Each structure stands twice: as C-alpha cells, then as structure tokens.
Amino acid sequence: MGNLNKEIRDGDHPDITEERLKSTFDTHKMAAQIYNSQRAADRRNEITSAVLKIPELQDIKPLPFLSREEKVEEAARKIGILSEHLYDLVNVNDGAELYHLNNVVIGGEGNPLALHGVMFIPVLQAQATDEQKKKWLYRAMKREIIGTYAQTEMGHGSNLRKLETTATYDKATEEFVLNSPTTTSMKWWPGNLGKSTNYAVVVATLIINEKDYGPHSFMVQLRDENTHKPLPNIEVGDIGPKMAYNATDNGFLKLNHLRIPRTNMLMKHVKVEKDGTYIKPPHAKMSYSAMVHVRAHMNNTMAYFLASSLTIAVRYSSIRRQGHINPKEPEVKVLEYQTQQHRLFPHIARAYAFSFAGAETVRLYEKVKKDMESGETELMADLHALTSGLKSVVTYLTMQGIEQARQSCGGHGYSMASYISEIYGIAIGGCTYEGENMVMLLQLARYLMKAAKAVKEGKKVEGLVGYLSAPDNRHSLIDRTPEKSYDTYLKTFEHIARQQIFRAFDKLEKMLTSGLPHSEAWNKCSVELTRASRLHTRLFIAQAFARRVHDVVDFHIKEALDDLLHLHLNYELLDVASYALEDGHLCGEQMNFIRSELYRSLGKIRPNAVSYVDAWELSDMELRSVLGRRDGHVYENLYKWAQNSSLNRTDVLPVFEKYLKPLMMSARKNSKL
Ligand SMILES: CCC/C=C/C(=O)SCCNC(=O)CCNC(=O)[C@H](O)C(C)(C)COP(=O)([O-])OP(=O)([O-])OC[C@H]1O[C@@H](n2cnc3c(N)ncnc32)[C@H](O)[C@@H]1OP(=O)([O-])[O-]
Numbered sequence: 001m002g003n004l005n006k007e008i009r010d011g012d013h014p015d016i017t018e019e020r021l022k023s024t025f026d027t028h029k030m031a032a033q034i035y036n037s038q039r040a041a042d043r044r045n046e047i048t049s050a051v052l053k054i055p056e057l058q059d060i061k062p063l064p065f066l067s068r069e070e071k072v073e074e075a076a077r078k079i080g081i082l083s084e085h086l087y088d089l090v091n092v093n094d095g096a097e098l099y100h101l102n103n104v105v106i107g108g109e110g111n112p113l114a115l116h117g118v119m120f121i122p123v124l125q126a127q128a129t130d131e132q133k134k135k136w137l138y139r140a141m142k143r144e145i146i147g148t149y150a151q152t153e154m155g156h157g158s159n160l161r162k163l164e165t166t167a168t169y170d171k172a173t174e175e176f177v178l179n180s181p182t183t184t185s186m187k188w189w190p191g192n193l194g195k196s197t198n199y200a201v202v203v204a205t206l207i208i209n210e211k212d213y214g215p216h217s218f219m220v221q222l223r224d225e226n227t228h229k230p231l232p233n234i235e236v237g238d239i240g241p242k243m244a245y246n247a248t249d250n251g252f253l254k255l256n257h258l259r260i261p262r263t264n265m266l267m268k269h270v271k272v273e274k275d276g277t278y279i280k281p282p283h284a285k286m287s288y289s290a291m292v293h294v295r296a297h298m299n300n301t302m303a304y305f306l307a308s309s310l311t312i313a314v315r316y317s318s319i320r321r322q323g324h325i326n327p328k329e330p331e332v333k334v335l336e337y338q339t340q341q342h343r344l345f346p347h348i349a350r351a352y353a354f355s356f357a358g359a360e361t362v363r364l365y366e367k368v369k370k371d372m373e374s375g376e377t378e379l380m381a382d383l384h385a386l387t388s389g390l391k392s393v394v395t396y397l398t399m400q401g402i403e404q405a406r407q408s409c410g411g412h413g414y415s416m417a418s419y420i421s422e423i424y425g426i427a428i429g430g431c432t433y434e435g436e437n438m439v440m441l442l443q444l445a446r447y448l449m450k451a452a453k454a455v456k457e458g459k460k461v462e463g464l465v466g467y468l469s470a471p472d473n474r475h476s477l478i479d480r481t482p483e484k485s486y487d488t489y490l491k492t493f494e495h496i497a498r499q500q501i502f503r504a505f506d507k508l509e510k511m512l513t514s515g516l517p518h519s520e521a522w523n524k525c526s527v528e529l530t531r532a533s534r535l536h537t538r539l540f541i542a543q544a545f546a547r548r549v550h551d552v553v554d555f556h557i558k559e560a561l562d563d564l565l566h567l568h569l570n571y572e573l574l575d576v577a578s579y580a581l582e583d584g585h586l587c588g589e590q591m592n593f594i595r596s597e598l599y600r601s602l603g604k605i606r607p608n609a610v611s612y613v614d615a616w617e618l619s620d621m622e623l624r625s626v627l628g629r630r631d632g633h634v635y636e637n638l639y640k641w642a643q644n645s646s647l648n649r650t651d652v653l654p655v656f657e658k659y660l661k662p663l664m665m666s667a668r669k670n671s672k673l
C-alpha cells in the first residue's frame with residue numbers, strides 16, 4: 001500500500017514528511033468528500049497537471065510584485081492564452097472545473113471575465129427570453145461579447161427599491177430611456193465594468209406612465225464592439241484601487257438619457273407590452289436571481305479561501321521550530337503548542353463544514369432554478385432565507401479564520417510572501433458584496449419571525465425551521481452523549497437558536513403591542529434579530545456537517561471526519577454557550593465537559609493536521625505562497641522571493657542622494673557645531 005497522504009515526495013522537508021507519514025486516511029479519498037465526488041477530485045488534479053505543462057500560463061513573477069496595471073494586464077494575457085486551450089483543459093459546461101482552472105491559472109485577484117461568468121451569463125440564463133438568449137447569451141458564452149452585472153450605485157447598494165437610475169418607457173418609440181440623474185445614481189462597483197466589458201445588465205427603476213415598478217434588468221451595450229470606445233450617452237471608468245481584488249476593474253457608469261429598444265428589458269418572467277402594459281412576474285423577486293445564484297455558491301468559495309490560508313498556516317507551522325516544551329529536547333514545531341492548535345484546527349473544521357453546507361445549498365439552488373424555469377416559485381423564500389444567513393455567517397467566520405491563520409505564521413505571515421493578506425483582502429469583500437452581512441441577516445430574520453409567529457399560533461412549521469415546533473429538553477443532555485452520537489449536541493444548538501428566535505419575537509411583539517410602528521420596532525429589535533439569524537445558521541452548518549459524516553461509508557474517512565465534527569461541535573458550542581447558560585440549559589459542569597472534549601479533540605486532530613489541509617489538494621501554483629509550499633522548503637525560498645523586489649535592483653537607491661544623504665549630512669554638520 002502506498003502512502004495515505006498523497007503529497008509525500010522525495011526531497012521534501014523532513015519535518016513535513018514526518019507529518020504526512022502519520023496520516024490515518026487517504027487524502028485523495030478525503031478530497032472526494034470536499035469536492036463531492038472522486039471524479040471531481042481527480043479532474044482537479046488532471047487540470048492542474050495539464051496547466052503546469054503550458055509555460056505561458058505560469059505567473060510571470062509573484063503577483064505581489066506587480067503594479068495594478070501589470071496585474072490587470074497579466075490577468076488579461078492569461079485569459080487570452082486560456083481561451084486557446086480551454087476546450088482541452090476543462091469541460092466548459094462544468095462550473096467547478098472552470099472555477100478550479102481560474103484559481104490555478106489566474107487566482108482570486110480577478111480577471112476581465114470574472115463577472116461575465118459569475119453574474120452576466122447566469123442572469124441571462126435565468127431572465128432572458130429564448131429570443132434574447134439567441135441574441136446575447138450564446139454570443140456571451142462564446143465570448144464574442146463580455147458583460148457584467150451593474151446594479152449598485154454610489155448612493156445605494158442595499159436598498160434596491162431606491163435605485164436612482166431610471167428606465168422610463170416611451171410608448172411612442174417603444175424604447176426605454178435610461179438615465180442617471182444625479183452623481184449618487186451612477187453605477188459604482190460592478191466588477192469589470194470599468195475597462196473590460198462592452199455589455200452590461202443594468203438594474204434600473206422601471207417607470208411607466210410615471211408609475212414606479214421597482215428594479216428591473218435591462219441589457220445595455222456600453223462600448224463599440226470593434227473599437228471598445230464608450231458609445232454615445234455613456235460615461236464609464238474604473239473606480240480606483242481597493243483593499244485587494246485589484247486585477248479587477250470595478251467600475252462606474254453614468255447613463256445620459258440613453259435610449260434602448262423595449263426588447264432590451266429581460267422579459268422571461270416579467271413583461272412590458274408595446275402599449276406599456278406591465279405584466280407581473282410569478283414572484284416579485286424573480287429579478288433578484290443573479291444575486292441568489294452567487295450567494296448560493298459563496299459557501300464554497302469561502303471554504304476555499306479559508307482552506308487556502310489554513311493550508312499555508314498549517315504546513316508552515318509544521319516546519320517552523322521555535323521554543324521548547326521540554327527544555328531538554330530540541331526546539332519544537334510551533335504546531336505542537338496547544339494555543340497554535342486552538343488557533344488553527346477549529347477553522348479547519350469550519351472550512352470542511354462550509355464546504356458540506358455549501359453542497360446542500362447548491363443542491364437546493366439547482367432545484368429552485370429548475371422550478372423557476374417553469375414559473376414554480378414555492379421554495380424561493382426558503383432558498384432566500386438560507387442563502388442570506390449562510391452568506392453572512394460564512395463570510396464573517398471565514399474572515400476570522402484567515403486572520404488567525406495569518407497571525408499563526410508570526411512575522412512571515414505579514415509578508416506578502418505568505419499571500420494570506422491577499423486572500424484575506426479578497427475574501428472579506430464577501431462580507432459586503434451580494435448583500436451587506438447585517439442586511440442579509442435581517443432578511444433571514446423576517447423568515448424566522450414568520451415561522452415563530454406560526455408556532456405561537458399553534459401551527460406546525462417544517463423544513464429548515466421545523467425544530468421550532470419540535471419538543472425541547474429543559475436541560476441539555478450533552479455530557480451523556482454516547483461516543484460518536486451528536487444528537488444531544490445538535491439538540492443543544494437547536495435549543496439555543498429556538499430560545500433566541502423567540503426572545504427576538506417576543507421583544508418585537510411587545511413593542512408592536514405598545515403601538516410602535518413595525519419598522520421602528522424592527523429597528524429596535526435588530527441586534528436581537530441578527531443574533532437569532534446567526535444562531536439559526538450556525539445550527540444549519542452543524543447539522544449539514546453531521547449529515548455528511550453520517551453518510552460517509554469509508555471507515556477511515558468517516559473516523560477522520562468524525563474527529564473534525566467533534567471538534568467543531570465543541571468549539572462552536574463554547575462560542576455560543578452564554579445563550580444556554582442564561583436559561584440553565586447548560587450548567588457549569590457541562591461547560592467543563594465541553595472544554596475538556598475540545599482539548600481532547602485538538603490532540604486527536606494533531607497527527608492528521610497536515611493531512612486535513614493537504615486533502616484540499618491545493619497546488620503550489622494556486623496557493624502562490626512561499627510559506628505554504630508543499631515541499632516545506634520555506635526559508636531558502638523566502639530569500640529567493642525577496643530578490644524579486646525592485647528595491648533590490650541597485651545597492652543604492654536614488655532616494656539616498658536625494659533625501660537621506662542631505663538629511664544625514666545636515667545632521668552631522670549640526671552636531672559639529
Ligand atoms: C464576485 C463578487 C460579485 C459581486 C456582485 C454584487 O455585489 S451584485 C450586487 C449585490 N447586491 C445586493 O445583494 C443587494 C442587497 N439587497 C437586496 O437583495 C434587497 O434590497 C433586499 C433583499 C435586502 C430587500 O429587497 P426588497 O426591498 O425588494 O424586499 P423586502 O425587504 O421588502 O422584502 C420583501 C419580501 O421579499 C422577499 N425577498 C427578498 N429577496 C428575495 C429573494 N431573492 N428571493 C425570494 N424572496 C426574496 C423577502 O424575504 C420578503 O418576504 P416577506 O418577508 O415579505 O415574506
């Protein structure tokens with residue numbers, strides 16, 4: 001039998017090989033759990049190997065040494081080369097393969113086609129009529145045109161009903177007049193809008209006969225297809241550098257009474273007839289489908305960002321030696337410190353949990369998408385609630401995990417050689433885009449409050465909120481959990497979420513009964529409401545993790561996942577335990593039990609730590625991190641990496657003659673006086 005950890009190679013750093021030899025499970029079989037099938041895990045590795053054979057697809061130099069212009073150019077260069085090889089490298093109809101190819105070749109900092117694939121094509125698929133698809137979708141898929149999704153404005157992103165860009169129907173000419181009447185009405189933020197795209201789906205407030213029908217989607221050609229010059233009545237450009245994601249040209253757009261044909265409104269579900277008659281969609285929020293599409297996939301992207309930073313941190317922690325546990329023995333790997341394990345391992349468990357919750361979410365999304373094609377909208381509210389909660393909780397916890405990974409690498413974590421700060425910058429955009437986190441938690445809270453009301457009225461609720469009408473134990477039985485049975489843990493999470501949901505509900509009801517208008521009462525309860533949403537979502541994540549472990553057949557994989565799940569449940573429960581202590585559901589003794597289980601878990605995870613991150617099978621090319629190198633040879637490569645610094649091109653910089661020398665000379669002169 002070969003090595004269980006598939007990353008072992010001759011010549012690797014002995015400290016990292018020692019870790020890999022301890023693996024109790026086959027890392028490639030674990031990859032099949034993470035990527036949802038053995039075939040998908042195989043394909044990832046095949047794609048990476050194929051890419052490595054194409055010299056033009058390699059980074060010209062480490063990305064942190066490129067200027068913004070160079071980053072934009074480098075991403076575009078690779079997109080060009082990729083298009084020559086695309087059909088050989090991936091199945092272009094497989095989103096996961098395309099995503100992986102992008103991560104390996106280009107990375108997370110963006111590219112000219114980022115929004116084209118993530119939102120422009122999905123919005124056309126969901127909202128364009130067959131005729132419109134013929135006109136734009138097929139051209140977009142062949143990349144004859146490049147598009148984006150332009151919704152957010154300088155003044156409004158969260159509150160879509162107040163978008164200032166208007167699309168006023170002119171019955172006489174059968175056209176819409178698109179207009180940005182104010183500075184704040186300019187589209188501001190859409191990815192690739194600035195310089196790359198020549199088309200956009202623009203979301204604007206529809207006005208017919210002076211009546212406001214709310215946000216609707218319109219296809220707008222922005223630039224000439226040959227010269228790429230902006231068309232008349234259109235001002236468009238880049239919004240400038242950002243915290244990260246700087247290979248992407250997030251842009252602005254001002255439309256000056258631009259006329260487009262009536263048939264440029266996306267009309268699969270909603271219609272404006274020639275005479276201006278408005279025909280409602282089967283569900284008022286069908287036009288929000290592009291956002292739901294991205295939210296549904298964000299768990300997996302966040303899991304990927306988190307796993308990338310943890311791969312870097314855990315590998316590095318296995319070769320970094322500093323300090324002693326036993327003074328008579330050599331310096332230890334920093335991974336031996338309990339604090340280091342506590343800092344990293346719970347986030348490894350979260351990355352797995354997000355991936356499993358992500359798989360369930362994508363399944364529900366695919367079902368709803370199919371239903372919507374035939375006008376069936378029953379599950380849209382469930383999907384909206386689930387994705388709103390998950391996108392908020394998962395992005396926030398990912399942000400925490402990446403920052404812990406960075407700090408766990410000490411000083412070198414702060415260097416761009418770790419690449420963790422870039423991953424952090426890219427990932428935390430997710431706390432804001434596709435719905436600011438608080439705003440989305442409050443969307444889920446609406447759904448939870450409706451469910452709580454139904455339960456209070458004696459009705460039975462089912463599905464994601466079914467636990468609200470299920471029987472509850474006054475006291476947790478957590479310390480009486482048989483080994484590998486997590487029901488009592490999940491029941492405790494249910495109790496905590498249920499209590500908080502009803503606490504928020506009762507507070508809201510009390511304020512409403514006292515005569516406060518709903519919106520004011522809602523605002524005064526909103527911190528409690530967001531807490532309820534978070535707890536409900538964290539329960540779902542824990543349940544999804546437990547469901548996956550339950551379904552795994554392979555004994556060794558199940559055992560390894562079981563250890564992670566055990567850690568997850570104890571860590572997460574400690575994080576939210578104050579809610580259960582408040583009403584005596586948990587007692588001090590049980591808290592001690594949870595803590596001791598957590599520490600026991602850290603010890604159990606320790607021998608497999610490197611294998612858990614290796615199982616994500618992230619190649620050196622996609623990690624772009626000196627600290628996270630598969631072979632563990634960090635130090636000599638850190639030195640090589642620094643040679644890329646343009647400051648090292650000469651021994652003496654011009655600033656010496658210009659500023660430093662005069663400064664020192666004058667200081668010396670003064671001290672002689
Ligand atoms: C790579 C990165 C790329 C990034 C791209 C971007 O960022 S692109 C830009 C991303 N930008 C953003 O993400 C902007 C974030 N903002 C928004 O999405 C919306 O403004 C909103 C959802 C916050 C409110 O919308 P609103 O004022 O129209 O609605 P309301 O609050 O009055 O609720 C009325 C009812 O509608 C329901 N409902 C709502 N949505 C959905 C849905 N999708 N499905 C089903 N249902 C939905 C809701 O639950 C409620 O039901 P209830 O309780 O009455 O039964």
Ligand SMILES: Cc1cc2nc3c(=O)[nH]c(=O)nc-3n(C[C@H](O)[C@H](O)[C@H](O)COP(=O)(O)OP(=O)(O)OC[C@H]3O[C@@H](n4cnc5c(N)ncnc54)[C@H](O)[C@@H]3O)c2cc1C
Pocket residue numbers: 115149150151152155156157158159188189190191245250429432433434435436437438439442
């Ligand atoms: C990297 C990145 C990429 C993006 N890409 C795109 C894109 O491709 N296309 C596009 O159209 N847009 C894009 N956006 C814009 C993004 O979708 C919006 O910025 C986002 O939806 C948040 O809206 P906002 O900026 O108006 O925030 P605001 O709503 O102004 O939020 C500011 C604060 O107000 C609070 N707040 C607002 N409303 C409420 C409320 N009702 N209750 C309680 N608190 C509230 C928020 O919680 C937040 O704390 C992108 C943004 C980023 C950062």
